[in-house]
Amino acid sequence: MKYVDEFRSPELISKTAEEIRRLADPNRRYRLMEICGGHTHAIYRFGLGDVLPPNIELIHGPGCPVCVLPMGRIDAGLAAAARPGTIFAAFGDMMRVPGTQGSPLEHKARGMDVRIVYSPSDALKLAKANPEKQVLFFAIGFETTAPSTALTLQHAKKEGVPNFFVFCNHITINPAIRAILNSPDMRLDGFIGPGHVSTVIGCRPYEWIAKDQNKPIVVSGFEPLDLLQSIVMLLRQLRNGEAKVENQYKRVVAWEGNKVALRAMEDVFELRPHFEWRGLGSIPESALRLREKYAEWDAELQFDIPGIRVTDPEAAQCGEVLRGILKPAQCRLFGRECTPERPVGALMVSSEGSCAAYYNYEHRKTAPLTTIEAPA
Amino acid sequence: MAPKTRFHDPQIEMAHGAGGKASRRLIEGLFVPLLYETSSEPLGDAARVYLNGAPLAITTDSFVVRPLVFPGGSIGELAVNGTVNDLAVSGAKAETLVVAFVLEAGLPTEILRAEIQAMAAAAQKAGVRIVGGDTKVVEHGKADSMYISTTGIGAPISGITVDPASVRRGDKVLVSGPIGDHGITILLARGELDLEADLRSDTRSVLPLVEAMARAAGPSIRWMRDPTRGGVATSLNELARDCGLGVVLRDDAIPVRDAVRGACELLGLDPLHIANEGQLLAVMGAEGADAALHALHQTHGGEEARIIGEIQDQPAGSVLVTTRYGGTRIVDMLVGDPLPRIC
């Protein structure tokens, strides 16, 4: 597959891993955070932990929009969709996320009309195809996904579709990074920066991390070579005592981002004064809601959405894992009460959640490989 | 020996039928304790019984696929081939099938006729006779047009013993051809995802492949499975649990068609978890693996067979996939239903 296979070349991966070993100071421990859940997933999926030297530790960041969504929001969305004649539509990732009364799939088993959609535009199509029903689209995602929801709402408005509604849980990445850096228990040397969020917002929004916090950040792609090259770039900066924003994912990320996408978001959304994030608490100006001119399509205005605030189960340590303080296996419930099959928290459901990634790909390995196989 | 499971779920979910962990829990935690005699035999694709001293293999399967007809086949063919295959991979040649239909009132006769014709053709191709059956009709709105169940009996193929307990470190893992064709074809044929590809279900009888392997290296056959729902990963995880050893696969050795790979990338699925309806997984003693592979390559339909891995001591009870650059990942049994991962 083009633009994929080349970036998985075993020879180049071995070479880049070799470069990492050369650059990493053996007397130093490196703590690098990959912010975005897609990177967490890629790291485990490609077994990249096996090719890094042991003094480089990858800390998983909170960039998984399913994982940081408080249970109360899922409950609220499902409660709204309980109105007769409503279709609850969401991405596949949402389907098994537990609410207090069960996940969307469990609600489906009990009779709710729940549909998986691949795109917000599929949800709009669903509304047009079922004029006698209402479609409640449960929108999640960072700035990667928000423009698509925005465009879909613009279509809905232009075409005057009366039965399509968005329950908006879009969030923004920078406040999450700020919350991590403000955490007293956090010691990080650098960041692997979000890849696809950056196609929308560009690289400029991360400049404060380099300037004010004095940490290097490299915006990275998702293939093994992308991630390894980003680590090379971080190590070079650290060795040279630098802290700047670099763009490894040049083939899709433009420094200024995607202006059309930003315009669409500006047209449709505004920032909420504050929003609750699982594990990070209430963060100001970190989430989006629909502007007044889109009120007709705003599920929060058009449905009875109870303001449900649900605290995580006491024993679950989702917050600490999200903040990178605990590794998944260190959570009390990991692998016992909380498994991908019976998840307690969303980090175990979402395939980008660090708990699910660790459980599915890692935790039954015995001795980690310490040698790199020569290319065949 | 598999640990004792208990079934605590308050209600049945789709996941219980998906062939993965939930299915396993239902079977081991609810059905086995209540229905089966206490037996130390691990659950296989078919059961070995003795009728007046003569060994017989018997198995049953139901087919609830939607849509009924898809590129490469239809529910009728699946119903025949699925049961023939369950018998084949337990080392038996299917002789006869009986079939039960649950039909939805309102089902056009044309559709039913087409399926019966498909079954007749598949049975003939597979060399099996359909000798009886039963039909029930339920109200419109139930049965998704039609559900089909087939039960098959067959005689053991001489020279083959299939037993996970006979699996040893160093044994090789073989697959008969590209994986994931059937599941992705069905997913696309549902039309809910606006995806199109030139893919067909791989539904067929794998008996000729089993017979070819038996002729070439029968004594080396340790274990076989047809990796249907839950995919190769689920079947191999069951093996790993049953034999207590590790199954280590090489990523680049696993045959996957481009379109299946592309669809899986798009949907965030792993081809190892996708159902197959015409493939065979086998564990062979190392001494017979090459002969078996060669025999498959010489058999119609086995040309793309590959050795995809081997049995090792670690990780015990699990399946590990390795990449050429030294990366590794555990591949678990399927959890839930394959859902498109988006974000």
Next chain:
Amino acid sequence: MCLAIPAKIIEISTENDNLALVDVAGVRRHVDLGLLEDDRPKPGDWVLIHVGYAMTKISEQDATEQMRILEMLGESEAAMQEVRGYGSENAERKPVT
């Protein structure tokens, strides 16, 4: 950050020039080009798609450049081995700058 993958534009819809048919390793899907209206792709271009929308064009030039940089990592090592081979077995391996 979310699942986004490269796809090749096969054709632009004649009814709606914001809709394109794309191909990912033989799988085809319609995607919305609305986010690329300032820089419209044409058939044969590669785009990054996410939840049914094309997010950006993929720059072949940048991709090639990146591969070249990565390949050069190996080259530096080969160069160093050359140097070592010329009787400098006692030279320490220094990090490449």
